[in-house]
Amino acid sequence: MANNADAEALFAAHQPGLLRYLRRAVGHADAARDLTQDVFVRVAGAGAVPPTEDERRAWIFRIARNLAIDHHRRHDVRRAAHAGARAAADSPATQDTSLLVNEALAAIDALDRDVFLLREAGGLSYGEIAAACDLTVAAVRSRIHRARLALREHLRGPIVAVLTRK
């Protein structure tokens, strides 16, 4: 089991990136906070902590990704119903950009999304993502780019707004 000092040090080092990643991965700040806590409960209860920093990051984000996948499995039905109701109620003008980003992320391939978010929100290197997702580095690079191209199509309006804002 990781001792308390180890678990606290890991928490301090990785909590911001994990929270950012989980917030985008599950699309909800409260759920992301809960899942971040769950990650560290698992870290504290783990039999052994990987020896190097790169391996620890990959290991922690693998735990986070698995928790996010479980969360999606549990909440898919409710989320679909919620999205349908919201689409009926809101006009595009009232939807906030963050919501649009979450919806675009939900629309792309799940593994592409995970790989992209581990890089963009979690800050992992391609090598760390490859270790966390059991992929090759070349596959990570290809999937990240594919995710970006797909998101570019979904978010044309907000992207133009970013590039033309004063």
Added chain:
Amino acid sequence: MDTDSVLSAFLDDEAFDPADLARVLADPGGRALLLDLVALRTLVRDEPVTTPVRGPARVSRSKWIAVGFLAASILFGAGAAWLLPPLLRQRSSAGDEVPPTPTHVVTFETGVAAP
């Protein structure tokens, strides 16, 4: 490998062949794509800003203690300034009185024991 995935590697500070990047950026479409990907990064990393709700400004207990101490010091100083001059005047007028007359005088001489 997609030829323009070099843009992602460039954005992510990962290894890539500069010649591939030059080829992609030579095309206007490649340059537009790079700008879009930079904007996309901004969108994904932007977190909604939630400012903590703050109540009306409150003065901490230690500040109240400091203010109380200062007020007490000012009052004490004013009181002292009010009361001290009459007391000093009283003491200086008491100093004008004639000292009591001595009842006996003791003198010391070398080689003579004291009585």
